[in-house]
Every structure is written in structure tokens, then in C-alpha cells.
Amino acid sequence: MKKQILLVALVAILASGMLFAQGAAETKAEGPIEITFWSLFTGGDGEFFDAMVKEFNASQSAIVMKNDMVKFDNYYTKLTTALAAKTAPDVVVVHQGNLLNYVPSGSLLALDSYVDATTLADFQQAPLDACRFDGKLYSLPFDVHPIVMYYNKDLMAKAGITKVPQSAQEFIEASQKVKQVTGKWGMAIDNTTGVYKAYTLARLFMSMLAQQGGSLLNADATAPAFNNAYGEAALKWLQDLVHVYKVNPTELDYDAAMNTFKLGEAAFYFNGVWATGTLEKTAGLNFGAAPLPAIMGGEAAWAGSHTLAIPVQKNQDPKRVEAAMTFIKWMTSHGEMWAKAGHIPTRKSVAQKSEMKALPYRADYAAAAAFALPTPRTAAWEEIYGTLSDKLEFAVTKNQNPKAALADMEQTVKNIIASY
Amino acid sequence: MIPGNKDTRDGIIFSLPFLVVYLAFMIYPLLSGLYISFFKWDILSTASFVGLDNYRTLFSDEKFYSSLWHTLQFVLMTTPTLLIAGFVMALAITGTSPWKGIMENVFFFPYIFSMTVVSTLWAWLMQKDWGIFNQVLITIGQNPVSWLTNEKLAMWSVALTTLWWTAGFNMVLFGAGIKQIPKEIYESASIDGATYLQRVRHITIPLVSSTTVLCLILQIIASFNVFGQVYVMTGGGPHGTTRVLVQYIYETGFKFFKMGYSAAMSYILFLIILVVSILQYTLLGRKEDA
Amino acid sequence: MNRFTFSKKQVLIRCVELLFILIWVFPLLWMLITSLKVEEEVITRTFSFWPANPTLENYIKAFTSTYIVNWMGNSFIVSLMAMLITLVIDAPIAYAFAKIRFKGRNILFWAVMGGMMVPFQVLIVPLYLQFNSFGLINTLAAAYLPRIALPIGIFILKQFYEGIPSDLEEAAFIDGASRYRIFARIILPLGQSAMATVIILSFINAWNDFLWPLIVINDTIKYTITVGIANFQGTHGTQYSLIMAGAAVASIPQIFFYIFFRKKIIAGIATSGMKG
Numbered sequence: 001m002k003k004q005i006l007l008v009a010l011v012a013i014l015a016s017g018m019l020f021a022q023g024a025a026e027t028k029a030e031g032p033i034e035i036t037f038w039s040l041f042t043g044g045d046g047e048f049f050d051a052m053v054k055e056f057n058a059s060q061s062a063i064v065m066k067n068d069m070v071k072f073d074n075y076y077t078k079l080t081t082a083l084a085a086k087t088a089p090d091v092v093v094v095h096q097g098n099l100l101n102y103v104p105s106g107s108l109l110a111l112d113s114y115v116d117a118t119t120l121a122d123f124q125q126a127p128l129d130a131c132r133f134d135g136k137l138y139s140l141p142f143d144v145h146p147i148v149m150y151y152n153k154d155l156m157a158k159a160g161i162t163k164v165p166q167s168a169q170e171f172i173e174a175s176q177k178v179k180q181v182t183g184k185w186g187m188a189i190d191n192t193t194g195v196y197k198a199y200t201l202a203r204l205f206m207s208m209l210a211q212q213g214g215s216l217l218n219a220d221a222t223a224p225a226f227n228n229a230y231g232e233a234a235l236k237w238l239q240d241l242v243h244v245y246k247v248n249p250t251e252l253d254y255d256a257a258m259n260t261f262k263l264g265e266a267a268f269y270f271n272g273v274w275a276t277g278t279l280e281k282t283a284g285l286n287f288g289a290a291p292l293p294a295i296m297g298g299e300a301a302w303a304g305s306h307t308l309a310i311p312v313q314k315n316q317d318p319k320r321v322e323a324a325m326t327f328i329k330w331m332t333s334h335g336e337m338w339a340k341a342g343h344i345p346t347r348k349s350v351a352q353k354s355e356m357k358a359l360p361y362r363a364d365y366a367a368a369a370a371f372a373l374p375t376p377r378t379a380a381w382e383e384i385y386g387t388l389s390d391k392l393e394f395a396v397t398k399n400q401n402p403k404a405a406l407a408d409m410e411q412t413v414k415n416i417i418a419s420y
Numbered sequence: 421m422i423p424g425n426k427d428t429r430d431g432i433i434f435s436l437p438f439l440v441v442y443l444a445f446m447i448y449p450l451l452s453g454l455y456i457s458f459f460k461w462d463i464l465s466t467a468s469f470v471g472l473d474n475y476r477t478l479f480s481d482e483k484f485y486s487s488l489w490h491t492l493q494f495v496l497m498t499t500p501t502l503l504i505a506g507f508v509m510a511l512a513i514t515g516t517s518p519w520k521g522i523m524e525n526v527f528f529f530p531y532i533f534s535m536t537v538v539s540t541l542w543a544w545l546m547q548k549d550w551g552i553f554n555q556v557l558i559t560i561g562q563n564p565v566s567w568l569t570n571e572k573l574a575m576w577s578v579a580l581t582t583l584w585w586t587a588g589f590n591m592v593l594f595g596a597g598i599k600q601i602p603k604e605i606y607e608s609a610s611i612d613g614a615t616y617l618q619r620v621r622h623i624t625i626p627l628v629s630s631t632t633v634l635c636l637i638l639q640i641i642a643s644f645n646v647f648g649q650v651y652v653m654t655g656g657g658p659h660g661t662t663r664v665l666v667q668y669i670y671e672t673g674f675k676f677f678k679m680g681y682s683a684a685m686s687y688i689l690f691l692i693i694l695v696v697s698i699l700q701y702t703l704l705g706r707k708e709d710a
Numbered sequence: 711m712n713r714f715t716f717s718k719k720q721v722l723i724r725c726v727e728l729l730f731i732l733i734w735v736f737p738l739l740w741m742l743i744t745s746l747k748v749e750e751e752v753i754t755r756t757f758s759f760w761p762a763n764p765t766l767e768n769y770i771k772a773f774t775s776t777y778i779v780n781w782m783g784n785s786f787i788v789s790l791m792a793m794l795i796t797l798v799i800d801a802p803i804a805y806a807f808a809k810i811r812f813k814g815r816n817i818l819f820w821a822v823m824g825g826m827m828v829p830f831q832v833l834i835v836p837l838y839l840q841f842n843s844f845g846l847i848n849t850l851a852a853a854y855l856p857r858i859a860l861p862i863g864i865f866i867l868k869q870f871y872e873g874i875p876s877d878l879e880e881a882a883f884i885d886g887a888s889r890y891r892i893f894a895r896i897i898l899p900l901g902q903s904a905m906a907t908v909i910i911l912s913f914i915n916a917w918n919d920f921l922w923p924l925i926v927i928n929d930t931i932k933y934t935i936t937v938g939i940a941n942f943q944g945t946h947g948t949q950y951s952l953i954m955a956g957a958a959v960a961s962i963p964q965i966f967f968y969i970f971f972r973k974k975i976i977a978g979i980a981t982s983g984m985k986g
Contacts, residue, residue: 038928068930070941077674081925084463085842101677105464192569193657251569251658256549259753283750379462383676393659419477419678430889431812434802438822438859441799445837445856446825452836463835512727519727526734528976532964534918536939537957541741544950552740555757584737596980638862645829648920652940669831670921679835686832693827 032064033323036089039067040075041341045274048341055337056330063323065091076101076382083107088311090324094139096130096305097375098382103133109310110136114325122347123332127305130374139309140328143335143343145273146303146368147203149293153286155267158182166293168237171268175247178267186247188266189238191396193389194253200270201238201392202385203302207292208234210300210373221378222417227410233296235395235402243399250397261287272304273368276342276361289361291368303372306343308332344369380420384413457683467680474684484685486660487668488692490575494650494664495643497579502639503632505583506590511620513591514598524595528588535585539652542581543568546653568654571661578650578662585649590635597631598624633704637697644693665689745769745955752951768955777931778959781938784850785917786963788934792854792916793909796863800908801901804867805893809879819868825861830921838925853923853934854916863908870904871897906974917964935960 041049046069053067068089070078076098082088083102094102102108115137120128127141151164156174159181165174175186190200205226206216214230217223241248252260261269262282269275270292279287292301308328310321331338335345336356344366350356357363375381388409395405457474461467478484513524530538545551546567554564567577601624609619625632647666650656656663669689673682716724744752745768747761772778806812807819837856838847846852874897882892898905923934933941942956968975 068928070930074924074941077925078928080463080674080677081838082847082928085839085847087842087847087928101462102464105462107464193655193659194569195655197655197657198659251548251566253548253569256547259549263753263755265755380676386671386675390657390660393657397658419681426889427810428812431806431810431815434806434810434893435818437799438803438864441795442822442825442859446828446833446859449833449836449840449856450828452840453832456835517723517727519724519731523727523731524976525972526731529738529968530734532914532968532975533961534936534939534964535920536936537961540939540953540957541737544744544954545737545740547950550753550950559757584734592976592980599980641827666829666831669829673831673835674925683832683835686829689829690827690832693829694824697827 032062033319034064034066035091035320035323035327036066036068037091037327038075038079038089038093039069040093041069045277045341045343048277048338052331052334052337055334056327059330063326065327083311086312086314088313090310090320091327092309092311093142094307094309095375096127096139096141096307097385099131099133099138099307099309100377100379100381102309103138107312108138109312109316109321110138111140111310111325112137114321115140115329119329122349124346124348124369126372126374127346127369130305131307139307140332141346142306142308142332143338143345144303144305144369144372145343146301146365146372147200147207147270147272147292148301148365148368149290150261150269150271150275150279151288151290152261152264152267152269153288154264155182155184159267161267164288164290164293165268166295167297168233168295171293171295172241172245172247175241175267176245179247184264185249185260185266186245186268187241188252188257188260188269189241189248190252190254190257191238191242191248191393192251192253193393194255196254197386197389198254198393198396199385199389200254200257201396202389203272204238204270205231205234205388205392206373207300207302208237208296211294211296211298213298217376217378217384217413221376221381224410224413224417227406230296231406232402235392235405237295238392238396239399239402242396261285273342273344273362273365277340280361289364291365291371299371300373301368301371303369304375305346305372378417378420380417383416387412387416453683454687456680457687459680461679462677463679464677470680474681475688477681478684478688483660483663483668484665487663487665488689490662491644491646491664491666493575494579494646495640497575498582498643499636499639501579502583502587502590503635505587506635507594507628507632509587509591510594510598511624513595524591527591530585531588533585535648536652538581538585539649542577542584543653546577569658571658574654574658574662575650578653581649581653582646590639593631593635594628597628601627633700636704637700640696640700641693644689644696741954741958744951745958747951749949749951768952769959771952772956772959776938776942776956777933778935778938778942778956780931781933781935782960782963784853784932785935788850788854788923789913789916791851792858793913795858796860796912797905797908799858800860800863801867801898801905802893804864805871805897807864807868808871808874809876809897810889822861822864825859834922834925837922841926847926848928848932850927850932852926853919856922857916857919858912860908860912860915863912866907866911867901867904870901874900903974903977906977910971910975 037053039046039049050067053065057064079088079092079094080101088107094108099108123141124144127144128137131137131139131141155178156164159174159178161174161177165171171187178184178186189204191198209216209226209230212230212233214225214228216226218225242250249260257269258271258275258278260266262279262285264285276289279285291299308331310324310328332345332347333349335347335350336353336359339345339350339356339359339362342362344362345351345356351366378384391405391409391412394400395402456467458469458471459467460470460473509523509527513520513527517523545553548554548564548566548569551567553567557564566573568574605623606619609623614622645666646664647670650662650664651667654662656667665685666689669682669685672678672685743759743761746764746766748763748765748767751758751761803822807815833856841847841852841855846855878896879892882896887895917934918936919934920936920940924937924940927933927937930938930941939956939960942953
């Protein structure tokens with residue numbers, strides 16, 4: 001009995017030793033500085049990003065970057081709790097739309113004093129400005145990823161469609177033709193929650209509002225502005241594709257939509273540019289990519305932007321900040337590697353590189369960056385975005401009366417904004 | 421019982437290790453959480469005191485009520501079915517079947533798997549376009565079913581998954597209860613001409629009532645706290661119709677960073693569970709003592 | 711009746727039993743089958759039950775491109791420690807509730823049981839801040855420490871201890887044994903089956919924990935398996951064959967655990983349901 005107790009105690013002590021080991025990176029006297037990064041890049045994106053980090057580490061010996069991937073869904077939870085406890089890593093990814101949650105509380109370092117004018121001038125204006133708050137720069141844009149259109153060339157050829165549709169009516173006609181001739185779906189717009197919410201609906205909705213000259217929220221993002229003719233037109237088109245023309249499946253979730261297009265079961269597919277990488281690797285898929293068409297007449301497309309920021313630490317080590325900046329500068333100036341994942345890089349010098357110009361598809365939609373819609377600047381954005389996705393999901397799958405749907409959405413958004 | 425005036429001292433010493441842990445990791449955070457519920461706080465900036473505002477908001481929040489209702493739906497769906505399933509399984513494994521050993525293993529086995537494995541697996545089985553359930557239906561000429569994307573079915577699908585996962589646990593509890601019933605009672609009933617079903621109804625069920633109560637209480641508490649499998653399988657969809665209260669609490673606190681509001685809602689959930697458990701115990705627990 | 715003549719009723723019942731056995735086993739079987747297929751066979755318009763060319767590539771990918779082995783190791787450590795500590799703190803207080811008449815015993819008992827009803831969400835934020843101030847964020851200890859207070863364990867042990875006849879203790883007391891001796895030498899050995907239940911419940915509880923380790927562990931390599939598998943699904947999107955392989959690998963330890971401790975597990979749960 002005693003021996004057993006002793007053994008158990010020994011094991012317990014050993015185990016606790018392991019348990020309390022933090023494995024924290026220690027800066028040695030000589031040798032490279034180790035900095036840490038949290039990445040929310042999953043799947044194909046993740047692989048390309050890891051490859052870039054590897055190359056960064058290999059290209060110089062002063063800094064070693066340790067990259068840690070978090071599932072996208074949980075990323076901001078982790079980030080926020082870590083920022084609150086001041087245990088965040090040296091560099092973090094923050095979507096441009098989420099910056100407002102972190103800037104006012106002073107969680108991110110202002111970067112103005114760390115970036116020289118030449119580097120700054122190399123960035124595209126619009127994405128860079130989106131990272132400024134009260135005149136100060138809080139992150140550097142790494143990419144712009146708008147929603148674009150992918151189309152199946154084989155299906156189009158079979159159905160005898162020679163021009164890629166642009167307007168709402170053209171899409172309806174083209175999709176109908178595809179369905180009649182080939183029996184496949186015309187469109188594959190996801191409209192139900194699976195692993196992810198039906199964000200595509202919200203993104204298209206926002207884009208179509210802007211294309212008509214309207215917008216989702218008012219200028220200072222304090223009130224909804226979509227309960228009008230613009231909103232109705234956009235919503236009705238999305239609904240009719242499913243219920244009136246029956247060219248888009250119902251209860252289609254994000255992954256299923258992607259798979260439907262990959263299998264060649266749908267002619268037109270809308271998703272962010274990040275899908276390019278996966279689609280490219282699909283054997284037998286003959287597709288093209290283009291900026292989001294002017295479905296409602298104007299040119300505008302929802303776009304997110306990944307930005308790189310430096311969290312404020314309890315004891316900010318200037319050496320680490322410098323190392324972090326070096327990393328950020330390197331990554332942004334090698335944007336052609338990131339473009340392999342489908343994203344649009346933000347540095348002008350990258351756009352000139354031959355490797356960049358040689359990448360298929362990306363060149364076709366690089367122009368979309370110019371029409372990128374910025375995310376409304378409000379702390380309530382996360383909740384609005386998610387709730388609207390749910391409401392649009394309901395409105396589209398259930399063919400709810402558009403006026404009633406929009407009125408309900410408007411009231412909900414008002415309530416949400418008021419609660420912040 | 422060993423009498424002695426060292427009782428209080430001993431009692432405290434024996435309780436101490438647990439109480440220290442309990443105080444540190446349950447009581448302190450619990451009170452701290454209550455404190456937070458009176459503030460408006462986004463975890464990064466300084467908190468601002470708002471008194472009972474969070475609770476007031478809660479009572480007029482449509483999402484709170486719908487989430488609570490979804491949780492209730494889950495409780496109502498799973499409690500009777502899991503209890504009955506567990507009981508029927510227990511009958512099977514304590515009966516005369518030559519396969520009762522196999523059944524005991526097979527029905528209990530899923531319980532040891534982790535929530536994410538079970539949820540991921542069943543989400544795949546029920547996947548609308550390529551999952552095997554629908555593949556089978558298509559092969560026999562039926563239409564595919566929207567297991568997880570139809571708001572009328574989604575919660576039932578999650579309940580079904582939960583049944584497969586945990587009914588075995590109830591089975592073991594009931595099985596133990598049944599095994600305790602003396603064989604003579606059954607024998608004399610048979611001699612008197614009682615059929616199998618009559619024996620079950622009049623002997624087995626009454627005599628396992630204490631197990632039933634225990635099962636019921638545990639099942640209800642667990643169902644009120646459901647989150648993981650719903651979140652992994654449906655993400656709260658379609659369009660939020662399976663979003664349970666715990667998911668709403670989690671999102672409010674950790675996605676929208678309304679910490680105070682999240683804390684307030686979790687306290688209301690706590691109160692509800694407390695009231696339900698007390699009611700259960702007083703109504704049912706007493707009965708079987710009589 | 712001859713052993714080899716079966717009544718219609720018996721045949722019917724056996725068929726029903728067989729049906730349910732197959733139904734219950736099927737999901738796990740399908741998990742294995744899917745994991746052995748190439749992804750193109752999984753997402754396809756032409757359905758096939760068995761893999762045309764069974765492959766182990768998903769398993770290889772699961773092992774080489776993720777930290778799945780680390781995750782299992784982490785889960786083991788976390789669950790093992792949770793289970794040991796739970797036992798160490800649950801048994802004495804259960805004994806106190808069962809056998810020691812001390813002031814305030816009832817109130818304390820209900821206060822402890824009340825802990826079962828607390829939804830964990832209430833505790834997350836304060837706990838996180840608490841652990842952070844001790845510098846324990848991102849350690850495995852943080853993953854299990856909040857979970858070691860297991861009131862149901864106390865309940866189970868108390869039920870059992872109450873059933874131990876007082877004569878044993880009284881006899882030992884008369885012989886001059888102190889309470890501690892009685893506890894260690896008599897009560898504990900007698901309570902082994904109940905302790906087995908507590909051990910198993912706390913192990914499974916800690917193993918299955920999802921939300922807390924998710925929040926408190928930052929490095930992917932330190933994840934527990936439950937968090938890791940969920941992460942796995944998010945990072946590999948629609949690659950079902952890969953996800954199923956990951957899920958299968960993640961379940962191996964539990965399968966072994968079950969095979970070796972099956973009788974104890976079932977006996978333990980059974981004991982807890984019985985009165986005294």
C-alpha cells in the first residue's frame with residue numbers, strides 16, 4: 001500500500017512539473033529573438049501563410065517567428081481575453097472590421113513611429129486608411145479580400161452562354177438557361193448555417209445596397225439604412241433565385257455551396273477570394289474568376305482586410321517590437337506569396353512583381369480592390385453582422401415578405417446598436 | 421457513528437481540502453461573476469456600473485427568451501426519451517436474451533467518446549448532401565431530409581445524437597436498480613399469471629423509482645447546460661433556431677464582449693436550474709421516501 | 711421446449727435486438743469507413759459504401775500535419791491529474807458528511823451540492839482573470855484546476871459511506887483508533903467501487919471539457935484532444951475523410967481505457983445509482 005502511494009505521489013510530482021511548465025520563449029543573451037504570432041488562417045490559407053513564415057525565418061537569422069493557428073471561430077475570443085490579460089503574442093492578425101473593438105481601449109500599439117515614409121507610401125491608400133483611427137495608424141493591411149464571382153466555363157459553354165452575366169436580370173436568364181440545358185444549378189449562394197453562418201448573404205446584401213448608392217448603416221454607423229427600395233430590390237433578387245426561378249438550392253450551407261461548385265454542379269458561385277486556392281486544386285474544374293459584377297448597376301463589393309498589429313504588452317520590449325515590425329514589413333512586401341491563397345496584396349511594389357502577374361485568376365480580380373466596401377465602424381459590428389446573417393437566412397430560405405423582413409431587421413439592428 | 425466532542429473539529433478538518441478548492445474555484449468566481457453582472461464591461465476598457473440595467477435588458481430581450489425556449493425544447497425532448505431509452509435498454513440487458521452482454525457493451529460504448537468526436541461524426545452522418553443517412557434515403561427513392569438545416573428537425577437531430585451518446589449511462593443506472601429487485605417477487609407474480617409487461621409495470625417501474633429520480637435530476641441539469649453538441653452540429657442554426665441559452669451567454673460574453681450582460685444571463689440560468697432541481701427533489705424525492 | 715425450437719415471439723425479439731445493435735454500432739463503423747476513403751470518394755455524386763481503394767493517407771496526415779499525439783498526451787495528463795486530486799479532496803468530505811455529526815453539516819452539504827447546478831459560463835471570466843493573475847494561463851494546470859471540485863463525486867461517496875455499518879467504526883474506535891486511522895484503514899478500502907466511479911466520472915468529465923481549455927490554452931501544441939479535434943474541423947473545412955480519421959485517432963485512448971476498465975466503469979456507475 002505504501003509503495004503504491006509513493007509511486008502515485010512520484011508520478012503526480014513529475015506530472016505537475018510538466019503541468020506548470022509554460023514553455024515560454026526566453027530571450028537568450030545571444031541568438032535570434034523569438035517572437036510569436038497568432039494566426040486565424042485555416043485550411044488552404046493556413047498552408048500558404050505557414051510557408052511564408054518558414055521563408056521569413058529562413059531568410060534571416062536575427063528573428064525567429066513562432067506561428068500558432070487558432071480556429072477562426074474562436075480566434076477573437078482568445079485574442080480579447082489575452083489582450084485583457086496582456087498575454088497576447090507579439091504580432092496578431094486583426095480583421096479591419098474588428099479593429100474598432102481594440103483600438104479605443106489602447107490594446108494595440110500605434111505604429112506611426114515605427115514605419116518610415118517610404119514603406120507607408122508603398123501601401124495602397126484605401127486599405128491603409130482603414131487602419132487609421134483618430135489620425136494614428138494601428139495596424140498595417142496585409143491583404144484585401146473582396147467577395148468575387150467564380151463561374152464554371154464548361155457549364156456556360158454547354159448552356160450556350162457566351163457572355164458572363166453582369167446584371168441581376170442577366171444572372172436570372174443565364175441561370176435558367178443552365179438549368180434547362182444541363183439540369184445543373186445556375187447559382188450556388190449559400191443561405192443556411194452550417195459550420196459557419198450564411199455570411200455570403202449578408203455580404204451580397206451589403207454589396208448590392210452600395211451598388212445602388214445606398215448603404216447598410218448610415219454615415220456614422222449609428223443607425224440602419226437599408227429598409228428602403230434598395231434593400232427590397234436586393235433581398236427580392238436573393239429570394240427569387242431560390243423560390244421563383246429555382247436556380248439556387250435552398251438550405252445550402254457554406255461548405256455545401258463550395259462543394260457544389262467544385263463538383264461542377266453550379267455555374268455561378270460567389271465567395272471571398274480565399275476560395276481561389278481550393279478551387280484551383282480541384283481536378284477537372286474549368287473555372288474563371290471575376291470581380292463581383294454590378295448586379296444592381298453600380299460597382300461595389302464587400303471586402304474584408306487582414307491587418308497585422310502589435311499588441312500592447314505589460315512590459316513592452318523595444319527589441320521585440322522592432323522584430324515584430326521587421327516581420328510585418330517582410331510579410332507585406334512578399335505579398336505575392338500570400339496571393340497564392342487568392343488574396344489581393346496591399347503593397348504597390350508587389351503588384352509589379354512578375355511572380356504576381358503570372359498568377360492565374362488573381363490578376364482577373366485584382367481590380368476589385370478599388371471597389372472594396374469598408375466595414376462600418378461600430379463596436380456593435382460583430383453582433384449586427386451575425387444577427388443580420390441569421391435574419392437574411394430566414395428571409396431567403398422561407399421567402400418571407402421582403403417589407404416585413406426588412407422592417408424586422410431594421411428594428412433588430414436598432415436594438416443592437418442601442419445596447420452598446 | 422463515533423460520538424465525541426471532537427466531531428466539529430474533525431468535521432472541519434476532513435472538509436477542508438475540498439472547501440479550499442471549492443472556495444477558490446467556485447465560490448469566489450461565482451460571487452465575482454455576480455459582481456460583474458452589475459457592470460457594463462467589454463473586458464478591455466474600464467467597467468461602468470449600471471446597477472440592475474443588465475437584468476432589465478434581459479427581460480425585454482427577445483433573443484434571451486428564444487434561447488431559453490430552445491434550451492427548454494432540448495430539455496423536454498431529451499429527458500423523457502433518454503429516461504425511457506435507458507430503462508428499456510436496462511430491461512434488455514437484465515433479461516434473458518443471449519445477447520445481453522453484447523447489448524450492454526454496444527449501448528454503453530458511445531458514452532466514453534468525447535463530445536466533439538460524437539458531434540462531428542453525427543454532423544457528418546446527417547450532412548444534407550453527402551451524409552450517409554440521406555444517401556440511403558436517396559437510394560431507396562426517398563427525398564433527402566434536412567436533418568440539421570430544417571428548423572423543425574434540427575433540435576430533434578441533436579437530441580437523437582445525444583440519445584445515442586448518453587442513453588447507455590442511464591441504462592447502467594437503471595440496470596443496477598433492476599438487479600436489486602429480488603427474483604422472488606417476479607416469480608410469485610408469474611405464478612399469479614402476470615404477463616411480462618404487467619410485471620414490468622407493476623413491479624419493475626415502482627421499485628426503481630429512486631434510480632428514476634436520480635436519473636431525472638441529473639438528466640435535467642445536464643440538458644439545461646447543453647451547449648457543445650448543439651454548437652458543433654448546427655452552430656445555433658438554421659437562422660438561430662437551435663441557439664440555446666448557453667450559446668447566447670457564450671457569444672454575448674466572448675464574441676460581443678458584453679461581459680456584464682453575459683454574467684447576468686448566466687445567473688438567471690443558474691436560478692432557473694436551482695428552482696427546477698429543488699422542485700424536483702421536493703416533489704419526487706419525498707414521494708419515494710414515504 | 712427443445713433448446714432449438716424458438717417461438718415466433720423469441721425470433722421477433724432477437725431480430726429487434728439485432729437491429730438495434732447494428733443501428734448503435736453503425737455510426738462508429740461509418741466513421742472508420744469514411745476515414746479510409748480518399749476525399750474524392752466522400753464528396754461525390756456517385757455514392758459508394760465501401761472505399762474503392764482503402765487508404766491510410768488520412769491517418770498519416772492526421773498524425774503528421776497536426777499535433778494529435780500531443781493533444782492526446784495533454785488530455786491524459788489533464789484528466790489524470792483531475793481525477794487524482796478530485797479523489798483526494800472528495801473522499802474526506804464525503805466521509806465527514808456521512809459519518810461525522812458536526813455543526814452546520816446539512817447546510818454545508820446543500821451548499822456543496824448547489825455547485826452542481828452552476829452553469830460554467832458564470833465562472834469563466836472571473837476564473838480567467840484569476841488564473842492570469844497567478845500567471846497560469848496557457849499551462850495544463852489551468853486546464854483542469856477549475857474542474858476538480860466535483861460535487862457529484864461527493865454525493866456518490868457519501869451514499870456509499872452511509873451504507874457502511876457503524877459497528878465497524880465503533881469497534882475500531884474502542885480499540886483506540888483515531889478517526890483518521892479509521893478513515894484510511896477501514897473506510898477507504900471498503901469504498902473502492904464507489905471511488906472507482908468517482909475516478910471514472912472525473913476522468914471523463916475532464917477529458918470531455920471543451921469550453922474552458924479552449925479559452926485558457928493558447929498554444930496549439932498544448933491543446934487537449936477535444937479542443938484539438940474541434941480546431942481540426944475548422945482548419946480542414948470540408949475534408950470529412952480527414953476529420954473522421956482525426957476523430958478515430960482521438961478516440962483510441964478511450965477505447966483502450968474502456969476495454970481494460972469496462973467492468974469497473976459499469977460497476978461503478980451502477981453502484982452510484984443504488985441506495986446505500
